Amino acid sequence: MKKQIALTVNGVKRELLVNPQDLLLNVLREQLGLTGAKYGCGIGECGSCTVLLDGEPILSCMTLAVAVNGSEVTTIEGLLGSDGSLHPIQESFLEHGAVQCGFCTPGMILMAKNLLDKNPHPSEEEIREHIRGNLCRCTGYTQIVQAIKEVSLTRKA
């Protein structure tokens, strides 16, 4: 039996019919066409599927869509400003060569947003600790950490 749920996705209210066993990741990708969140492992070990749920990062590959009924979901597609401008974290990732294959990038940027929203000036250790659950096989993390750090440095206190 399908269930009706209501989600606010990237600021837009959506009413959706989902199976009780449907994962949020698949609902986002297949029903809403938001393919920025990726399947990397399906068991919450790689962080490629990270989205923000009411501002907090969750692993959408392990989250049932019905369980988040009524929540606000932010995906990478929802980070642009209303005028289409990039979020400072997106700018910084581009500026610092923090993007290679790009597959982990959406999850990584959303983790960074969550960190900087809570703690505008994190230490390098805090940045590393915060993104340790998001795997990147290309970059070695150095330029990602640098990109996040630079946003915090250039932000007004």
Added chain:
Amino acid sequence: MTKTHYHAIGKKTVRKDGLAKVTGQEIYTSDLFLPRMLHGRVLRSPYPHARVKKIDTRSAEALGAVCITFKEVPDITYAERIVTIPQKTFKDRHVLTDHPRHVGEAVAAVAAETAELAEKALGLIRVEYERLPALFDAVEAMKPESIALYETIFFGQEELRVSNNVAATREIIEGDIEKGFLESEIIVEEEFRTGRVYHAQMETKSVVCQPEADGGITVWTTTQTIHNVRQLLGEIFKIPLNKVNVKKISVGGAFGSSIQMNSVVPIGVALALKARRPVKIVLTREEDMVDHCKYPSYIRLKLGAKKDGKLMAGHMRVIVDIGAHNTQAYPLLGCMAGWWVSLYRLPHLKFEGKAVYTNKVPACAMQGFGNPQVTFAVESLMEILAEILGMDSIDLRLKNYVGLGETFWGQGPTVRSIIQSCGVEEMLLKGAELSGWKERKKTLEGTIRRGLGMARGFHTSGAGAPMPGEVIDYSGSIVKINEDGSVDFMTALMDLGGGTLDALAKIVAEELKVPLEKVGISSVDTRTTVYDVCTHATRGIYCGGGALHKVTAQAKSKLLEFASRILQAPPHALKIEIDEEAGQGMIYVEGVPGKRISVGEVAKTAQINNWGTIAAVDSLRQVNCPPTFNAQFIEVEVNTETGVIRPVRAVLCSDAGQVINPDLAEGQLYGGLYRGLGYALLEDTDYDKETGELKNRGLFTDFKMLTAEEIPRLEDIQTYFTHTREPTGPFGAKGIGEAALNPTAAAVVNAIYDAIGIRFTKIPVTPEMVLKALNEKRNQG
């Protein structure tokens, strides 16, 4: 270094695919959804070695699923990696098999309306297996009494008997090693072992296949080579190549895992052809982990030297456990010999290599193609030798390295070229200075002990050479100048994330003197491009970029010819420069005011006058494969209570010739360090000898990789690029990628030795190994 005035080359710019990647708009294979698309799943053998006695798909079909088994796929033995010339290619694979030789080998597949239904159907296929004895050790496998995993395979068109499960052997002799060792005053010998690492590219192997009305097929897949995928599909399914179209699509990392046409591709095509509907298969992580891995190695290395450190002779014996399929281990062994002999001058040498079948996951190329394995052994043994000689190991390296003017084997014994640019000395000296090499002190006390280690290495830039060898290596491009002065280029060359295509765009911009933002990288497929062999062997910039440079120069000749008609001056009197204000390339006659026209105006005038489009298409085989050298100085902390090793500092030196994308080149060094540290300290795949399964069960939970927390801090990683230019490369460039990992493992074990006085010859060096060795040392005490 020659003084250069480049407007694009060497400038830090935002990568062209960056915007799409940071906004989630970049499309990967798994992101494709086509109308009427079915979801495919693959049935895999639960046994390491078995025969399928019976297979029944009726219940699955009753659910509405389309099913295929080994009976319904073309009966063709193929090789998934066709970088090697056909007559030297070993073939032992089938699209689906009734004789699985490793856990996870595909025997059947289904496609259904939803992924869930496909999964359900998969569970309803009944298979009766006859289990066969399985082999998990290469030495064991070579014993005459061991079961034969293959009776015969194909070598080119010929059927070849396999004896003692040996898939390939290679013996290479130069000089007379007996004489060489007799003349040596010091001989060192050691055994080394390296792990069976999983690529762990973030995107699992995937495919989307769309059957076309004309009997053709369109394919999107995770690959490093669209043209080789096309050719193999044409061969297997007997479809003319003009009807097999492989579309280029972004890849979520590769590291060698998609140098071949992945096994999921022909399975997807077979399903789509039977269903007459598009089919998508995205491997689960568990499936991906049983698809391929890095070649593990056992290396026995013996070196002889004079007391002054001059190397006299070397003998390397290699055994590689290739797993269940031969993904071209013959060139691997040749390359391993080549990596070895190109590190240090050896007047007398002998290489003996064996590649052996077992019932494990098939090994294939992974960053370095045998080079990290060989460099680990050589750079460990050089350190041992230096200590015995009482020499600084950097001096020993400087005395013996293969450098400028000497012969280098870029891809085994048949691909040789002369080194024309070399930054080895600069890197060793500068790296020593930056890392404090000379001032390092031994402190063998306390719980946390620090040690500094170094190692050097290199990788080839492609597989080009003056003579054709065993490896196909050329690229081709199309360049087209538009009527507003912007430029499109088309290449089949893949960008695996490193920024290769940005480098190529800069080559076009620089040659035509047009602004970088006016150069567009076209979306292409196999129909609209000329052949490019593959993005492998660190060949993207040097070979792919070299070909594009040649084609751009041809388009430029045509541009200048048209401009000469307009300006009424001979083409060779014309110059071209970038006009930032106009955002255009400008063509002018030097010293003649008024004789000036933009690139766009020339193209537009050519169109209005019906002269034609300014475009060119051509191919290029590079006749060199310049080594991209590097050196790494790595400091570690060893916790003697927990055995945990922490890399705390790194100086990464690279001789990539002219650097084209500075920040992305740094990214290659950081990424290589990261994967090299994992190779040295953590990553391996063990097997349950009873079940033949991976002990990690294909899960990231148990295939551990380093995270952002275990990497040296920002201020503790330094990069250094040498002031070299490769005369044969596009704008002086050579490759960089694979070299960045090759010396890391040796630098780490050398650092561990510096810290605790214990030499490890097997990687990864786990905390358990450290504690065990420390205990043994104490007991000997």
